[in-house]
């Protein structure tokens with residue numbers, strides 16, 4: 001059993017959970033994920049890890065309440081147990097000295113991208129982060145992203161100071177700014193739709209763009225094929241070959257989005273967050 005040590009609502013429908021899992025905390029790397037099973041009858045839910053503490057032996061993840069299982073998860077309290085927490089799974093994000101990295105994050109990605117940004121800055125990269133939220137009221141994780149970035153840009157509707165409506169506007173300016181600091185790499189964590197749009201936007205600029213794909217998963221070990229996707233014309237499994245992929249090489253975005261929404265009729269798509 002895996003005890004829940006912290007569970008808080010960051011913004012309506014968005015929760016952070018911290019779970020005692022010593023072996024997972026000991027081995028975790030940026031961008032890796034865990035699979036959670038709430039009880040013996042529960043489905044297997046993948047969550048990208050948003051932090052870990054080897055001293056406290058805990059791992060953290062942030063999730064958006066969108067369906068039956070995440071609603072059930074939202075009802076648990078510190079002191080309750082998860083039946084299973086398997087991980088760390090997948091490959092850690094590629095970390096090297098790239099130069100100027102622009103990160104785009106929305107939804108669960110706002111928290112999950114933090115360990116990746118910390119690792120990139122520790123390697124000497126300059127990080128500009130664009131935080132996208134449906135509106136000002138639903139911004140969360142701002143202070144963590146400020147700590148983990150050299151510059152933070154908010155894209156949360158047009159009703160706040162220094163804000164733009166969408167991450168695409170500041171990103172386009174950054175890509176076109178040849179006099180400032182050229183963009184050497186883009187990383188996107190958020191909805192599949194956002195990752196697809198950003199990948200298409202950066203393609204003409206030739207800026208390598210990494211997306212973090214967590215499609216439906218079952219075993220998380222490359223055996224069942226549930227998480228398959230097409231990369232460069234080849235079948236790849238997000239759970240073992242990813243979850244980080246070159247967005248310019250991902251094909252079959254439509255299939256990926258359709259499969260992601262397989263169970264959307266069971267979902268309560270709350271607070272403007274969409275299954276895609």
Ligand code: FES
Nearest residue numbers: 218220222225239
């Ligand atoms: Fe089964 Fe990836 S979840 S192959």
